[in-house]
Amino acid sequence: MTTTDSHQAGLLERYRRSLLGVFGTPPLVLSHGEGCYVWDADGHRYLDLVGGIAVNALGHGHPALVSALSKQAAEAIHISNLFTSVPQIELAERLLQIAGAPEGSGVFLANSGAEAIEAAIKLSRRTGRQQIIAAEGAFHGRTTGALALTSKAAYREPFEPLLPGVSHIPYGDVDALRAAVTEATAAVVLEPLQGEAGVIDPGPDYLVAAREITQAAGALLIIDEIQTGVGRTGEWFAFQASGIQPDAITVAKGLGGGVPIGALITFGERSSALLTAGQHGTTFGGNPLATAGALAVLDTIEQSDLLRHVTRAGQHLVDQVAALDHPLIVPVRGRGLLRAIPLREPVAPALAAAAREAGFIVNPVSPQAIRLAPPLIITPEQLDTFVAALPGLLDSLEGQS
Template sequence: MTTWQQRYESALMNTFGTPKLLLTRGEGAHVWDADGTEYVDLLGGIAVNALGHAHPAVLEAVTHQLGTLGHVSNFFASEPQLALAERLLTLLGPEVGGRVFFSNSGAEANEAALKLTRRTGRTHLVATEGSFHGRTMGALALTSKAAYREPFEPLPGYVTFVPYGDAAALTAAVTDDTAAVVLEPIQGEAGVRVPPPGYLSAARRACDEHGALLWLDEVQTGIGRTGAWFAHQLPAGEGVTPDVVTLAKGLGGGIPIGATIGLGTAGALLEPGNHGTTFGGNPVACAAALAVLDTIEKDQLLDRATALGKTLRDGLGADPRVTEARGEGLMVGLELAVDAPGVVTAAMAGGYILNATGPSTIRLVPPLVLTDEDARGFVEAWSGILDAVEVDA
């Protein structure tokens, strides 16, 4: 064990286990560790670093904002906060209207959304198996994995879990007591699970029939990750308009920010005194988010995510040890006939950072600025990485 790992174990709570690398700098989709070894980052801080590392647009926006106004609390407004809220509502559809609550993470965005659903006067929620919505107590109640939830029960609310992608099961679970149905348009932590066509529209109909809110958790799928600003805007979404959308991860390009967006009348459910945050919506985070949105638009990164994602799925899926390559845009799930954690280790030895979400599943969520050269290099290295795992087995 290295000195820095010993320092880590003696100073930090053991919530993540001991990390394998001490990273010291990054540029684009590349990072370097303390030994100077270079890696292609195909995890992107778990879909956070939309523009990669040290992107000049984010650096300039944050530096400029810190030099003018850093933090003011929500007793006051700032121009970046106003501009970002307006921009997000426009991207979601200006004809719908709504309001935004800013926070600092995806879990916080989902906590705010959960409180918003309570303002309907109902407490029942429908969530899905394989879901991940965060680790705080309210968000955890909606996260299906028993190992995450059970040590902290009882959790808030009355939640029914149904199989993801099963429209009939979802429809049957929604009643006149249901406050909201909460869905990821594509599941991330479960291994990039894409629902069948018509799933979101079936959820919309069930909510409309019973007066429930449709809440889409776009924390991982939003802000260009899937080749659209929001995954529910892909053709598979069939034009569905949700009542609540939650965002974080890629929105700030590495600067912590979350957003809870209530569309239409849902935007008025939270009133003064119902919720709050000290740091949420601070000028620096909002300036970073505006820079991310500007860059995605200016550099046409939505189209790039679509094209490069197909390149990765087709190239990696060509190896017979990949039993399924799925996803949208630069959100790629690979189902393997070999040990996925072993693949992560072998890939790291070859200079690539990946993530296993299960014993046979790899998730790729690289920066949207991943180069063609890096994508081709990984595809070319892929069979050798899988070979190394088979040799070690």
């Protein structure tokens, strides 16, 4: 396969001339998808192992999502938050239920993960404290508030000064967290697994310790479930594997199955009372179209028993990759269907390009790891096609590190 075919090449040139270059020039123009496959503008098919970066939870063109969106689009797409709608109310109730939130909890519906983080920052400021602690390696978004919590210097430094009072500590280091949190700390914001850092899992005990430390200091514990939530790790939300109750979580990506939506979920009356009428808002957030889509995603995950499927499919992937016993592959990281295949050499970008030529879309999340976040509906047999191709792809890279 090639990206230089005439039709696609022409489209990419038009892209380059008309869009701001914040993403560079992408390698493909995708025209449509079905299930776990996508097609480019020249008709080549690819197994989508990235899923829109953990967004396309039900894959592409899922009948339940298409039906819900079509029905809602014919009734009402947008009404503003001067009013409410049945899908908005039902989605908020459903999110509280699957999150295990107690009485007195609440939901703010937004349009993206970054917007959910912005709401979480406001929530933390309402404690009367200003210090926020995040982790090294964290990614929480690129809006200027969320960017202050994001760790990567290359993302942050061109736009400084950012929100003051934010500090970053080593991820997974309980002693560092304990030393950093004081009575001046408003909130600790953590991902249960760090996706952009290379799918790093600190283990469930880390969040248990974080809950104990923040409670002792009177600080909020806010869990960023933007990439890990909505069944991605085999739980509704990854924090649930730790058995804790945070003060708030942020949700987005897979919630809408491709329709832009985000949410801040607060747990209990203490955190829910921090944001009151007039202190936050959104024009598009919680619109009927996005909320109807999100309800269809949640219904399908439950009705199709996808949480169990995600756990089994993820373990199948781990076992099959381990069985390759390839000298370039380090044991797979992650949970469920959020995985990284670490590599002994910095060949991940070259591997992603070779995989694309062979009909597989993967993400080189770091120089020495590829990230897989496929649709939750992916089958073991589909995963096996990539695993079977992987040794040959890696062998073709010899001498490229």
